Amino acid sequence: MALFVIGYVGVFFGRLIQAAVSRQRETLADASSVQFTRNPDGIGGALFKIGLRGSYLDTTGHASDMNHMCFGESARMKFSSLLASHPPIEQRINAIQPGLWRV
Structure with a gap:
């Protein structure tokens, strides 16, 4: 035991x-991405759209396995x-475009 x-x-500590x-x-x-494209509006706008709409997948136990392939969190967890x-989006x-999220 x-x-x-x-x-x-x-x-737990490994996942942490x-x-x-x-x-x-x-x-x-x-x-x-901002450094190489020299366009903070592009990535900032994309993240803003993801933040408005959310990027959550199914709430089954396997959605967290796909986190590394998504632009935001793919699953809601207990210890989010x-x-x-x-x-956080x-x-x-x-960090990219200060003041954009306050809209």
């Missing part, structure tokens, strides 16, 4: 680290802020 508890704790690395990579990807693989937009 103790091994199961240790295993579950290990899985994976989510933190993924959020950092998304932030760097946004910055790189801790285990999110993407930064508002934060991403404000």
